[in-house]
Amino acid sequence: RGAPALLEVANVEVIYSHVILVLKGVSLEVGKGAIVALLGANGAGKTTTLKAISNLLKSERGEVTRGSIKLEGRSTTDVTPHDLVRQGCIQVMEGRRCFQHLTIEENLLTGAFARSNIGKSVREDLDRIYQYFPRLKERRKSQAGYTSGGEQQMCALGRALMSNPRLVLLDEPSMGLAPQVVEEIFDIVGNLNRSTGVTFLVAEQNTNIALRYASHGYVLESGRVVLDGTSDQLLANDDVKEFYMGLS
Numbered sequence: 687r688g689a690p691a692l693l694e695v696a697n698v699e700v701i702y703s704h705v706i707l708v709l710k711g712v713s714l715e716v717g718k719g720a721i722v723a724l725l726g727a728n729g730a731g732k733t734t735t736l737k738a739i740s741n742l743l744k745s746e747r748g749e750v751t752r753g754s755i756k757l758e759g760r761s762t763t764d765v766t767p768h769d770l771v772r773q774g775c776i777q778v779m780e781g782r783r784c785f786q787h788l789t790i791e792e793n794l795l796t797g798a799f800a801r802s803n804i805g806k807s808v809r810e811d812l813d814r815i816y817q818y819f820p821r822l823k824e825r826r827k828s829q830a831g832y833t834s835g836g837e838q839q840m841c842a843l844g845r846a847l848m849s850n851p852r853l854v855l856l857d858e859p860s861m862g863l864a865p866q867v868v869e870e871i872f873d874i875v876g877n878l879n880r881s882t883g884v885t886f887l888v889a890e891q892n893t894n895i896a897l898r899y900a901s902h903g904y905v906l907e908s909g910r911v912v913l914d915g916t917s918d919q920l921l922a923n924d925d926v927k928e929f930y931m932g933l934s
């Protein structure tokens with residue numbers, strides 16, 4: 687075998703509030719530089735999987751009770767969410783968590799808090815983000831709360847990128863957005879991935895678009911991976927066509 691995958695999730699079980707078993711042994715791998723889709727209907731366990739990876743379950747009274755999660759071969763179990771960001775793994779929450787009263791630029795600047803390479807200028811990174819998100823540049827002085835849903839999703843992603851991540855866990859970027867805006871956001875993800883090599887694990891109910899940009903996908907159903915394969919294999923799969931293509 688070659689080098690370990692960037693992210694290896696093996697047999698992960700998650701229980702909420704000591705009794706509610708939600709993930710029943712989830713395994714998946716994300717190769718360095720890949721875009722991988724985590725698919726499934728509402729409630730299948732996509733968000734829980736991402737939060738298990740970024741160690742954000744505690745505040746939800748959730749706990750990984752079995753299995754292992756490794757970033758470049760190293761267990762993340764005892765790493766705080768903050769230190770995980772420093773190690774290059776950051777989650778973009780569902781629902782576009784921007785600070786509504788701050789401007790777009792101020793929001794982006796808050797993303798620099800956990801940078802590992804503090805010596806590099808924040809301004810340089812901001813300019814780099816604006817290259818990928820011209821809309822954010824145009825709107826940089828606007829209060830986030832007054833920008834569109836798509837702009838707020840871009841802002842949330844841009845803010846995460848300010849931490850110079852290697853792995854971005856992107857939760858449902860298409861949620862509540864018009865198809866054209868969804869396309870625009872996935873285009874940016876594709877560009878970023880190609881030109882900077884940032885790896886993405888994207889949870890999506892919108893199977894069609896996610897598989898157009900991802901190389902591989904995993905389908906979750908009731909806390910289990912029921913299917914996985916290359917995007918082409920999944921797009922050709924009859925169950926995927928029947929149960930997941932019309933979802934969004």
Ligand code: ATP
Pocket residue numbers: 702703706708726727728729730731732733734735746747748780858891
């Ligand atoms: P969505 O598209 O709604 O985000 P999802 O696939 O991401 O769906 P999860 O949010 O991971 O699914 O939820 C999986 C299951 O876990 C659901 O049945 C949900 O009700 C349950 N769940 C989520 N958070 C908690 C919690 N804090 N306590 C108890 N149960 C929870």
